[in-house]
Amino acid sequence: MSYQSLMKLLVDAKDVVSLMVDLAYSALLLNNAEIAQQVLSLEEQMDQIYEKAQKLIIRVAMEEKDERKAVGLLRLLEASERIADAATRMADLVVRGLKPHGVYEAALKESEEVIECFRVERGSPLDGKTLGELRVQDETGMRIIAIKRGDHWLFNPRGDTPIEDGDLLIARGFAGGVPLLKKLVTKG
Amino acid sequence: MEKIRPVREVLRELKDLSSFAIDLAYSSLLTGDVELAEKVLEIEEDIGELYRELQLGVLMAADDLESAKSLIPLLSVAYSAREIGEASADIAKLVLSKTIPPAGELLEKTAERLFCVVIKDDSPLVGKNLGELDWGANVIAVKRQRRWFLGPEDDFVLREGDCLIVEAPRTEEVKVKELAKGEFV
Numbered sequence: 001m002s003y004q005s006l007m008k009l010l011v012d013a014k015d016v017v018s019l020m021v022d023l024a025y026s027a028l029l030l031n032n033a034e035i036a037q038q039v040l041s042l043e044e045q046m047d048q049i050y051e052k053a054q055k056l057i058i059r060v061a062m063e064e065k066d067e068r069k070a071v072g073l074l075r076l077l078e079a080s081e082r083i084a085d086a087a088t089r090m091a092d093l094v095v096r097g098l099k100p101h102g103v104y105e106a107a108l109k110e111s112e113e114v115i116e117c118f119r120v121e122r123g124s125p126l127d128g129k130t131l132g133e134l135r136v137q138d139e140t141g142m143r144i145i146a147i148k149r150g151d152h153w154l155f156n157p158r159g160d161t162p163i164e165d166g167d168l169l170i171a172r173g174f175a176g177g178v179p180l181l182k183k184l185v186t187k188g
Numbered sequence: 189m190e191k192i193r194p195v196r197e198v199l200r201e202l203k204d205l206s207s208f209a210i211d212l213a214y215s216s217l218l219t220g221d222v223e224l225a226e227k228v229l230e231i232e233e234d235i236g237e238l239y240r241e242l243q244l245g246v247l248m249a250a251d252d253l254e255s256a257k258s259l260i261p262l263l264s265v266a267y268s269a270r271e272i273g274e275a276s277a278d279i280a281k282l283v284l285s286k287t288i289p290p291a292g293e294l295l296e297k298t299a300e301r302l303f304c305v306v307i308k309d310d311s312p313l314v315g316k317n318l319g320e321l322d323w324g325a326n327v328i329a330v331k332r333q334r335r336w337f338l339g340p341e342d343d344f345v346l347r348e349g350d351c352l353i354v355e356a357p358r359t360e361e362v363k364v365k366e367l368a369k370g371e372f373v
Contacts, residue, residue, distance in 0.1 A: 018210050021207055028265060072282050
């Protein structure tokens with residue numbers, strides 16, 4: 001039982017670190033400190049996962065008396081942590097205003113895939129609706145890959161996920177779709 | 189003389205490949221797919237070379253103290269990308285050494301999986317472009333000799349020897365592999 005909840009936690013760690021890396025690169029690409037801040041927020045999430053997972057790994061090792069597997073799992077956790085650290089360092093550059101030589105923004109084209117954050121305003125078209133109801137992906141070409149509500153993160157939301165005002169949507173798509181999605185989260 | 193590519197281009201490849209390495213590494217972990225894990229190690233090497241190329245480009249671009257200072261963050265980004273590649277390779281090595289059993293139960297929920305196939309010379313796929321294929325699979329990357337093509341477009345024409353990273357429902361996996369080998373009737 002512990003093993004299964006542990007694997008679930010490690011898969012969650014995957015979602016967190018992949019998003020951190022994608023957000024960090026986007027923050028650099030767009031020179032956007034708000035996106036970079038989300039990387040730092042996810043790092044806290046990762047820290048919590050790290051602590052929980054460490055304890056579970058020790059429990060699994062004791063239950064199954066399998067030291068080799070436990071060492072492997074610790075290495076896996078360590079690798080995820082390293083990826084999270086690398087993403088954090090990149091985000092930190094943006095937060096500190098050290099933009100890398102203007103190489104990034106200059107390279108951004110309409111056809112470029114970006115990740116952006118969108119805050120849902122009260123009374124906006126998406127407020128109180130689900131992603132499916134407004135066919136967000138079809139209409140804007142942007143896919144919502146995560147939602148942050150308060151301190152809570154939800155990864156890979158489904159079409160029937162209700163959206164509330166104050167939600168922070170993390171969306172991936174072509175730069176051309178950004179204004180379209182912006183419209184859906186802004187009070188008209 | 190060795191030709192230096194624009195830093196921007198190298199950086200973009202570093203970004204795309206390091207992000208891709210994470211996906212492949214965790215996918216191989218879920219399924220215990222050894223071939224996929226080996227690809228991650230290849231990517232780690234490719235990232236190492238890009239890292240070196242970027243270092244050279246940055247050194248060449250600095251012509252005074254001010255420009256050198258403004259280039260430091262670039263090196264930092266490249267270093268982070270290399271870290272990501274190395275950490276992904278560490279994950280892949282756990283798969284190769286069979287230290288961690290694949291998370292089978294979790295996989296049942298995800299109907300799609302990633303795997304790699306190499307196009308053999310008598311495969312009916314040779315000379316076809318990706319848009320022509322109607323095989324229920326999504327090609328997310330192609331490695332041709334030393335070069336990766338991530339997210340190839342519909343007009344990408346397949347050649348013998350191409351290594352495809354494919355995302356497909358588990359039910360389609362055998363069919364896709366047979367097509368690539370040319371054994372499909």
